[in-house]
Amino acid sequence: MADISLESPEEPVPSIVFGGAAQDLPRNPSSRSSSRSRPSSGRRSIDGPLTPPTEVESTTSSYPKIVIDTTAAPSHHATASTDSGKSYASPSSPQSPSPLESTRSLPTSRPNPTPNKVATISAGSLTPASADLPTSMSLPSTEAHSKSTNKPNIHRQTRSAGPSMFEKVMSKTRPSFLPPKPRQEDRKHLADWQNMMKMSQLAAEKRRKALQERRLQREKAIEDSIIAWQRDIVPDWRVVFKNPALRKMWWRGIPTKIRAQMWQYAVGNSLALNKDHYRICLARAKRALSSGVFPEATLSLIEEDISTTLPSLHIFHHETGPLYSDLKDMLCAWVVSRSDEGLGYTMGAAKIAAMMLINMPAQQGFNVMRNLLERHCLRSFYGGEAMKDDVEAYYRIFDTLLADGMPKIYFNFKQHQISPAAYLPDWLLPLFLDHLPFEACARIWDVVLLEGDSFLYRAALGILAVLEPRLFFPDRKELLELLKGENKAAISVAQRDGRALDGGRYEIYGVDEETIWERIESMEDWWKESTWTRLIQRELPDI
Amino acid sequence: MSNKQYQFKLVLLGESAVGKSSLVLRFVKDQFDDYRESTIGAAFLTQTVTLEDQTTVKFEIWDTAGQERYKSLAPMYYRNANCAVVVYDITQTASLEKARTWIRELQRQADPSIVIALCGNKLDLAARRQVSQEEAKKYADEEGLMWMETSAKTGEGVAEVFTAIAKKLPLTALPSRAGAGRTAAGARAGVDLNKQAANHGQNEPCNC
Numbered sequence: 090m091a092d093i094s095l096e097s098p099e100e101p102v103p104s105i106v107f108g109g110a111a112q113d114l115p116r117n118p119s120s121r122s123s124s125r126s127r128p129s130s131g132r133r134s135i136d137g138p139l140t141p142p143t144e145v146e147s148t149t150s151s152y153p154k155i156v157i158d159t160t161a162a163p164s165h166h167a168t169a170s171t172d173s174g175k176s177y178a179s180p181s182s183p184q185s186p187s188p189l190e191s192t193r194s195l196p197t198s199r200p201n202p203t204p205n206k207v208a209t210i211s212a213g214s215l216t217p218a219s220a221d222l223p224t225s226m227s228l229p230s231t232e233a234h235s236k237s238t239n240k241p242n243i244h245r246q247t248r249s250a251g252p253s254m255f256e257k258v259m260s261k262t263r264p265s266f267l268p269p270k271p272r273q274e275d276r277k278h279l280a281d282w283q284n285m286m287k288m289s290q291l292a293a294e295k296r297r298k299a300l301q302e303r304r305l306q307r308e309k310a311i312e313d314s315i316i317a318w319q320r321d322i323v324p325d326w327r328v329v330f331k332n333p334a335l336r337k338m339w340w341r342g343i344p345t346k347i348r349a350q351m352w353q354y355a356v357g358n359s360l361a362l363n364k365d366h367y368r369i370c371l372a373r374a375k376r377a378l379s380s381g382v383f384p385e386a387t388l389s390l391i392e393e394d395i396s397t398t399l400p401s402l403h404i405f406h407h408e409t410g411p412l413y414s415d416l417k418d419m420l421c422a423w424v425v426s427r428s429d430e431g432l433g434y435t436m437g438a439a440k441i442a443a444m445m446l447i448n449m450p451a452q453q454g455f456n457v458m459r460n461l462l463e464r465h466c467l468r469s470f471y472g473g474e475a476m477k478d479d480v481e482a483y484y485r486i487f488d489t490l491l492a493d494g495m496p497k498i499y500f501n502f503k504q505h506q507i508s509p510a511a512y513l514p515d516w517l518l519p520l521f522l523d524h525l526p527f528e529a530c531a532r533i534w535d536v537v538l539l540e541g542d543s544f545l546y547r548a549a550l551g552i553l554a555v556l557e558p559r560l561f562f563p564d565r566k567e568l569l570e571l572l573k574g575e576n577k578a579a580i581s582v583a584q585r586d587g588r589a590l591d592g593g594r595y596e597i598y599g600v601d602e603e604t605i606w607e608r609i610e611s612m613e614d615w616w617k618e619s620t621w622t623r624l625i626q627r628e629l630p631d632i
Numbered sequence: 633m634s635n636k637q638y639q640f641k642l643v644l645l646g647e648s649a650v651g652k653s654s655l656v657l658r659f660v661k662d663q664f665d666d667y668r669e670s671t672i673g674a675a676f677l678t679q680t681v682t683l684e685d686q687t688t689v690k691f692e693i694w695d696t697a698g699q700e701r702y703k704s705l706a707p708m709y710y711r712n713a714n715c716a717v718v719v720y721d722i723t724q725t726a727s728l729e730k731a732r733t734w735i736r737e738l739q740r741q742a743d744p745s746i747v748i749a750l751c752g753n754k755l756d757l758a759a760r761r762q763v764s765q766e767e768a769k770k771y772a773d774e775e776g777l778m779w780m781e782t783s784a785k786t787g788e789g790v791a792e793v794f795t796a797i798a799k800k801l802p803l804t805a806l807p808s809r810a811g812a813g814r815t816a817a818g819a820r821a822g823v824d825l826n827k828q829a830a831n832h833g834q835n836e837p838c839n840c
Contacts, residue, residue, distance in 0.1 A: 308703045312703075345703060345704055345706045345707050345741070346706075346707070346740070346741050348704075348707065349707060402702070402705070403675065403676075404676075404705075404708070409675065409676055410676060411676035411692065411694060412708070446708070447704070447705060447707065447708045448704075448707050448708070449707070449711075450711065527702050527704060527705075528702060528703065528704055531704040
């Protein structure tokens with residue numbers, strides 16, 4: 090017996106194949122404790138007795154074997170005796186009365202108990218062993234016992250072969266403190282589970298289809314509304330401020346064909362830029378580039394920003410993207426245009442420029458972009474050090490609105506000391522393009538351009554509202570990860586479902602156009618434009 | 633007109649899995665891949681066709697994803713597009729239906745002078761044909777489209793599609809508007825005004 094324990098002392102966890110479990114056997118607390126200690130304890134002696142009988146059972150049982158541990162090297166099965174079940178029953182585990190610690194401390198070479206005793210124990214010890222098996226075997230204990238005693242060490246290879254996929258999954262699903270399941274029940278549960286999974290996949294598929302259907306309908310309605318647009322809004326877009334119905338139509342999204350035009354109108358031209366502005370800036374940028382004056386560091390920032398711009402669309406890919414060079418040109422020109430103000434590049438600008446390029450020619454897009462970033466909120470976030478105080482003020486405003494509208498989230502964030510600085514710039518600098526699905530984002534842009542900064546905040550609050558069920562992690566780090574769109578669980582679920590991971594970062598949380606807009610619209614209950622104005626006046630009296 | 637180079641933006645449209653990317657791959661690299669991954673977003677390739685009169689036509693091919701994932705990308709595809717190839721699968725009736733909606737969309741959104749070719753792909757699977765030649769031809773004639781059938785797998789008809797488009801293009805589109813001559817700087821200057829997206833290619837000598 091001693092040699093059993095000594096053969097593989099370094100074996101971290103012995104692999105034990107349980108072929109059968111006597112479900113009706115009384116559980117022996119002491120042996121259970123020993124079996125529970127198995128995963129953690131490296132002592133071969135503890136588990137020694139259990140191994141051989143169970144593995145034998147497994148040979149006859151058609152039911153999949155459950156291997157507790159897979160690291161098994163064949164060596165540790167080299168029990169001295171193959172003639173009887175008694176010989177390989179080791180003393181320690183069945184008898185060890187103590188909980189985990191004491192079991193662990195048992196010397197490996199513990200003296201053998203009397204053979205007779207072992208024989209009975211070995212049968213009994215099966216039960217506790219299998220007790221910590223997630224899926225239990227349902228062979229009658231007597232059968233198991235008899236087999237185990239008849240043919241001991243037969244199945245070594247299986248032990249060392251490691252677990253099958255099935256075992257990997259199944260053996261870990263049942264908590265160790267629960268008794269084993271009868272085989273019949275186990276099968277039934279497996280079938281139930283498979284059935285449930287199938288149903289759930291079907292339901293998910295149906296849900297996706299319905300969502301897609303609704304999206305297409307919505308898009309069609311928007312495209313069909315172009316006649317109304319051209320009749321009522323295009324002649325003078327300001328009519329939407331007087332006519333709530335038209336304003337509502339704008340909120341539903343601008344038809345793609347006139348989006349560029351509407352954006353340009355709505356953003357205005359506070360900078361009084363003319364048509365040549367882009368050409369002039371670009372020419373200056375090109376000169377700077379060719380003469381090597383253009384800062385290398387800025388250039389690499391631009392490249393980095395472009396590489397994370399709508400990667401799923403491949404449009405701006407640095408080798409194959411058709412609009413890559415346009416985007417880069419535009420950003421270089423943008424840097425030049427801001428250089429007079431002493432501002433360099435700000436990460437996020439590539440996203441703004443990209444959205445412009447998708448919707449309009451560079452020359453037009455450039456002016457719209459410059460005017461858009463001139464609006465106070467974005468200007469502050471893009472303004473570098475000099476605008477730090479204003480950015481702080483914007484954080485305070487956001488906190489106030491959050492406390493008003495979603496106090497639970499606010500309180501939880503406060504407890505974890507998460508200020509808007511941890512997430513708001515990530516959302517606002519790229520105007521949500523990094524985090525939201527592209528279509529949802531385009532529609533948010535439509536309204537941002539119409540309504541101005543206050544809608545930036547509504548959209549941001551809307552995002553938090555959608556994320557709310559996920560926002561109560563007890564752990565700050567996890568919470569921050571989630572806000573960055575890097576929640577591991579959600580990512581692995583998305584991977585399992587075969588969803589792409591390079592879209593909007595919050596797509597892994599199931600954030601889609603419908604949900605986000607539902608939340609934004611349901612904010613009507615408490616969102617008051619006057620509150621926004623009041624807050625701005627309080628925090629930023631100078632603007 | 634001889635010895636001139638024109639540059640055109642060509643968009644490929646059609647339902648997913650009708651073989652848009654395969655068609656381009658055959659045209660540009662003369663390759664075929666049985667198990668092609670579906671296109672995400674857009675792929676971008678260029679290929680030059682030389683006509684009999686030594687006119688060269690360079691196609692900037694925008695290969696779009698068939699899934700209607702992003703309606704908002706439409707302006708990018710259609711902006712300054714000189715020609716469009718709308719592909720359907722001759723073994724799938726539904727794909728022709730889809731092609732019709734694409735064509736309607738093109739007619740509504742794109743430049744009115746755009747040259748549209750309707751292209752029935754997978755001619756190698758003619759045994760499983762569901763869309764008859766007559767039906768497609770009739771539709772194409774009604775809408776004033778070019779029409780042909782191709783097989784990206786065997787290569788049948790592929791080059792012909794693009795050549796036919798190239799032949800038709802300079803005639804329907806004024807060179808000053810659509811063509812970007814590599815050598816003639818004057819011609820290109822005219823293009824710059826209308827074709828921002830298209831002419832920042834590597835063949836552009838200088839901008840100043």
